[in-house]
Amino acid sequence: MSRRSGNMKRVLSRLFKERQIYHRSDGVVHFISMSAKTQVALAIVVLAALLWVAYSSVNVVFKEQIIVAKERERLVMQTNLSKRLHEAQKAYDDVNYLNNTIERQFDETMDDIWSRHRMLANMVERKAEIDQTLNSQAEALSAAGGPNGQKPSNGNRVMVDVIPGEPTPRQSRMSVLRKEAAAEASIRKPVAEEDGLAAESIEMMEKAAADLYLEQMLLLASVEEKATQQIAELRQVINSTGVSSESLVTPAKISNVVLAQGGPFIEPNAMSGEPVRFYQHANRTATIIDELEDVKKAIRHMPLSSPLTVTRRFTSGFGVRRDPINGRHSSHHGIDFAAPWASPVTATGAGIVKFAGTRSGWGRMVEIDHGNGFVTRYAHMSRISVKAGQKVDLHSKVGELGSSGRSTGPHVHYEVLFKKRPVNPRRFIEAGRYVFES
Ligand SMILES: [Zn+2]
Numbered sequence: 001m002s003r004r005s006g007n008m009k010r011v012l013s014r015l016f017k018e019r020q021i022y023h024r025s026d027g028v029v030h031f032i033s034m035s036a037k038t039q040v041a042l043a044i045v046v047l048a049a050l051l052w053v054a055y056s057s058v059n060v061v062f063k064e065q066i067i068v069a070k071e072r073e074r075l076v077m078q079t080n081l082s083k084r085l086h087e088a089q090k091a092y093d094d095v096n097y098l099n100n101t102i103e104r105q106f107d108e109t110m111d112d113i114w115s116r117h118r119m120l121a122n123m124v125e126r127k128a129e130i131d132q133t134l135n136s137q138a139e140a141l142s143a144a145g146g147p148n149g150q151k152p153s154n155g156n157r158v159m160v161d162v163i164p165g166e167p168t169p170r171q172s173r174m175s176v177l178r179k180e181a182a183a184e185a186s187i188r189k190p191v192a193e194e195d196g197l198a199a200e201s202i203e204m205m206e207k208a209a210a211d212l213y214l215e216q217m218l219l220l221a222s223v224e225e226k227a228t229q230q231i232a233e234l235r236q237v238i239n240s241t242g243v244s245s246e247s248l249v250t251p252a253k254i255s256n257v258v259l260a261q262g263g264p265f266i267e268p269n270a271m272s273g274e275p276v277r278f279y280q281h282a283n284r285t286a287t288i289i290d291e292l293e294d295v296k297k298a299i300r301h302m303p304l305s306s307p308l309t310v311t312r313r314f315t316s317g318f319g320v321r322r323d324p325i326n327g328r329h330s331s332h333h334g335i336d337f338a339a340p341w342a343s344p345v346t347a348t349g350a351g352i353v354k355f356a357g358t359r360s361g362w363g364r365m366v367e368i369d370h371g372n373g374f375v376t377r378y379a380h381m382s383r384i385s386v387k388a389g390q391k392v393d394l395h396s397k398v399g400e401l402g403s404s405g406r407s408t409g410p411h412v413h414y415e416v417l418f419k420k421r422p423v424n425p426r427r428f429i430e431a432g433r434y435v436f437e438s
Helices: 002-015 036-144 170-187 196-239 276-300 425-432
Strands: 019-025 028-034 313-316 319-322 329-332 335-338 344-346 351-359 363-371 374-381 397-400 411-418 421-423
Touching: 002 036, 028 036, 036 196, 036 276, 170 196, 196 276, 351 374, 363 397, 374 397, 411 425, 421 425
Parallel strands: none
Antiparallel strands: 019 028, 313 335, 319 329, 335 411, 344 397, 351 363, 363 374, 374 411, 411 421
16 A cells, blocks of 8 residues: 555646746746645646547537437437336226227117007006906906896806816926026126126126026017917907807918917017017017907997896797797797886997887887897886987996886896897806806
8 A cells, every 4th residue: 555655646747847947038047946745736627628628529520319319218218208108008098998888788688678668558458448347347247147137156256167278387487488598698798808897787787688688588479478368268259159260350361470489589689789589579469459459348338237227027039939928839039037116227338229119019118239249129118218329338327127018017028139140148148157267
């Protein structure tokens, strides 16, 4: 250490020996003496000046490069920033897109559910209206009772025995529906391939929608089943009068296959994701309800009651009999009921009074047109209480029991005509006793 500093001192003292600088001017010699210290200080100053000049020169010379480098650095930073901004925007857009997708899918699903619900509600409502009309008619008919006023044995409701047209048991029918609805639901896939949360929420929604879809299918199937059963019962009631129900109401033509019987599965339109099966089924059910409505109307216009609702006695049947006046065999085109004088004679079904007055042999009589080719006649009355053209309901009073015309005692002669031909009224009254459950 001391050796090195000794060396340094030696080098410095060799470099900066005391020097004298001479110069002559006007013949006079001057000299300046410079100590080693002064020389060192001067050297430092000169060195510093040189360094500064060098630095300044470098700065000037490389100014452009420095600016370019700084600019490049700024650009890199800016690019990074905008990249990050872009990423954030994209993330936001993705979330937004997912939200929109989920929302749109939710809206579409809800629309589907609602449109099916409206169809179902409409059908259920229509069927309820039909049931209400039928029930009130059934109650009135049931209150009037059979030809002798007898009530149905089973309370006031008698179920018509209908040979089940549906061989598939309900349980398997439901399982078929379940399978079909599940198959259809599996075809309905989310529109976009989403991941994570979105996929999960869409899946949950799809599952809930599929469950609801199945419920709606089952409800639809049950409406259809009940309506079909009712049509069969009502047709049987009509047929039991001897008039074919097909001649009154043409059975609905249903083109698509019967679901419950496991017809070929119609592939729903997978592109639109529309649950086609429901609408096919709903169309068919709507057609069935139309038919039920028509059958109900037909039944409403049929004379299914007795012309007397008071206590009466069935005295004479339809067909060939011994004439009570001349004793000869002749045909009796109606049936006779005996009851106390002036008992109210009532319409056996809704209709319009076609004739009200006296007719030879019939005495005071009323004729009612029920539509669909049905006409009823009430004869030998003591009094008439309606006018031609008047609208009457089931059990509206048309007159009072008497013995006018060709009659041996107080009774009402009652006829039913279908397309102008007399038919047996007793079969209609018997048919009217069948009160149906909905
Ligand atoms: Zn008679």
